[in-house]
Amino acid sequence: MDIKLLDLAIIVSGIIGYFISISLVTTSFYKSRANKFLALSLFLLTSLTFLGWYEIGNFVLQFLDNIMLELLVAVALFTYFLIHIEHKYLTKKWYRLLYFPFIGSVILELGVSFFDIVLNIYNPDFDAITYDIKDQLSFLYNVLLIFWGRYLVKKSNTISIEKKRWLLRLNLFIICIIICWLLSNIELYIYDSEFITSFLWILLSFLSWWILYYGIFKLQIIAQKDEIHQYLVSQKTTNTFVKKKINETTVSKIITELYTVMEEEELYKNPLLSRLDLANHLGTSEGYLSQIINQEISKSVIQFVNEYRIEAAKKLLQDPVFNKYSIVAIGMESGFKSKSAFYKTFNTSLGMSPGAFRKLQQKS
Template structure:
């Protein structure tokens, strides 16, 4: 067997993909439903790169090239479904999701029947298909961020950032691969470079990011449920709210403000729209309408405004210099330092530490 330098990268991808695909299928990790799609994605990568090594060494040339494009039609669906299930709490696999795998099934079936499906034009279509699934992944992120701000008071966007990272990296790999197929070599400072190693290294980096995130269990990551989706469906304009309903919302807004001042439910870091609505004995959608239309905030902004005011009072307490900002953060209902800092700076223009230092010299 002729082992080429590029095969080293292939071997690393195969080893890591297959090993961690098996790990993600174990009971400890497959309880997270999205990990099953990640495991299938890694398994596909491992099989695909095994094909690359065999092809490089001219093994099974009478069979393998006929199926060369089929693997690519699995990457997009598995990545998209992983992202979709990652952000949804009670989502079940629906029969229509099988349609995502129809192109792969058709290619394998027709190839097995002797038809030549994988040809040059198919390799031009494939990047576009994967790109579409990447864009669908971005729509899931946007939708999640829109809904979670309406139903949760403690939002940590670190989960959306890393998902954006793997989607952007996937797009970069697509671009590099397209340039590789078109140009093969580029000239930089009078030296020729092939783009294939960059493509393969990019895939290796992508695999490692997915493995790390698949094994990591975020402590404060909150998914959205079907109930959250319903609660986040707020009317688009005030004109659609009749006078009687508007009066009811104004009354609820007054009741809500009194309840927040008297009982301080915002000090509970687990406070969400459902819990607050239950305490006020109103429907969550009605409460969400009140906060959005009457008070002019989404749920997260509204709750955090009270937490910031509470934090400001504690930070002004110069008699107790032993109290730390982390202690204040937890006392007022935040459970993430980055979320606390961002919310505090957006409200006051300075960080909590800057605010405390400023007040100590007044």
Template sequence: MDFNVYNILIIAGIIQGFIFTGVVLFNKKYHAKSTYFLVALIFVYSIGNLMYILPDIGVMPLLTMYAYYFLPLASIIPVIIYFYVIFFLYPSKKITFIEKLLFVPFTIFLALTLFYRLKIILGHIEISPVNPRFKLVVLTNEVFSVLYSIALLSIVFIKINKYEKQSKVFDKKIIRLDVKWLKNTLYFIFFFTFVWAYLTIQNIFLKQGEANFYVLWIGVAYLIYWLGHIGIYKYGIVTDRKKIRKYLNDTGSNFQEENNNNSSYSSSKHTNEYIEALEKLLLHDKIYLDSNLTLDSVASHLNLSPSYLSRIIHNELNTSFPDYLNSFRIEEAKQYLKNPDFAKYTIVSIGLEAGFNSKSSFYNVFKKATGKTPLAYQKDRAVA
């Protein structure tokens, strides 16, 4: 066998993909439509890399792989990506008839592949030279899959952008998902799809020698690692946030109203009508939970100019708008961190539910205000 550093990286990715698949499938906490498609994607990527790396390291001739082990997985990958994104954004969505048709190309290529494989096994056609019709099926699958991937990835981007536009309006009953990581992942996939397109053109049409697919296989190996970690991490955060939101809805908790008397910016100390209106928005409508809330949007709601509202807050409360807003978020987070029912949820999910837009901003603002990290604060309260 012929090993090099590239082979080792690719094989490590394959092994990790199989391990991840087993761990997720046998862990009930990850059972959801989106994670099923995530696991399917990682598994298919792993199988795909395995098919091509075995001939490369000398385990079997390339023609033997195509004759007995090749599967037209390239045509199913963009479909799996499509459904993973759809169910991540809309967990309760049902698959439409039109969407089911997305599986048809893979089904056709798989049927043709198995047909010719059966003929090879029965001795009706030879492995070498390769049957021209079987070769046409393999090459057609490759070219079609490149174009299919570009088309479906483009549709997925449109879906994500539509979701972002729909979620711009804050609704405390709906969890707004972080899709930036998802878009970055798709940019990565898009880039390697074009690399794949270039290598396919070089290999099939330009006839400039056999194309080197190592860069593509290593990209897939990295993608397996990335999807396995960030995909499940993001799923866990969303799951925790749903549980926190359900707890609050079931118990009817309103931590800010319960702690209004302890607030350093209580309306009992300040009688400015605009401050009272702002405080009402924050305490009753809980708009501070909107991580995208801006001074401009609040000022517009109060029919004030942003500069005037900023000046009022500074003069009346001796603070800035961001600090004032974050004081409510910190109080919200404190109540979560003190509550033993929230101990099983991640710190990140607690920060996001309190209105912060990232783990880093939550940690930085919380530590600046309390002198402790959220985790240290939670542990201290648990001991007390």
């Protein structure tokens, strides 16, 4: 790829990164305590990309590069994870000590700058040694906090499956960046080249676009889905599901219990619900459940579950209260795992897309 094209890509990604950072702390819909730390992390990573990609000649920029902003990124991301999972570490007194490595780096660099500018005493060997030490400590610190954060997110049971998936994906992306960081240092010391380093800056610049889609667009859908869910919970006493009539020829107790758990416990709203999960919930075997549903209802398990999901989605799409919410959020609240699964199943069942169905209901 041409260098000028890379320059352009990194500049555009940087602008996007700064724009997202500012939007997260100024836009009312996205403004939250967690997003403040995501904005700070993205702002710092974007700045590090510019500082690493372009030659630094300005004293102020050199100072920013030397104070190891990476140390602050590690704490900001760790805090972002903790806020989402509502972890008790945030209330601990020792938590503030996590900022000490960054503060220490700033104090050290201020001392070096004082000797250099005020006292006119400059030792390039000392400066190089301190920079290498700070760089290595910064790397280890990032590894510690990122993997610690990943462990806590995996262990948490206070957040939705969708939000946990997003946090783990973001964490994995940062781990990939850390791996590139390690490989770039190895390449520089052994081969005296910077091919992987260039790839690192490209990966960092790509992070802005990735967060824009998954961290902003996707999380907005999850937020909408949670809002819909909370509203439905608050209206549950007056907004019950219409019970299906069981065919008189149906004699199986399993089928009766199946209708009960689907309508009263709304198991179909779990996007990860499997045939085995349903069988275990009913206290029967997976094979017998499939057999009895096929014999008495003439459907497969997935067809049976999806019927409930479609009915739930239709009800939401018909209600003007939910017109402000995206169709994807409605599909997720109804139990579908993805947009494609929702659209495909809905179209197969009704012969039209969810969007067309909504428009039809609004006209009628």
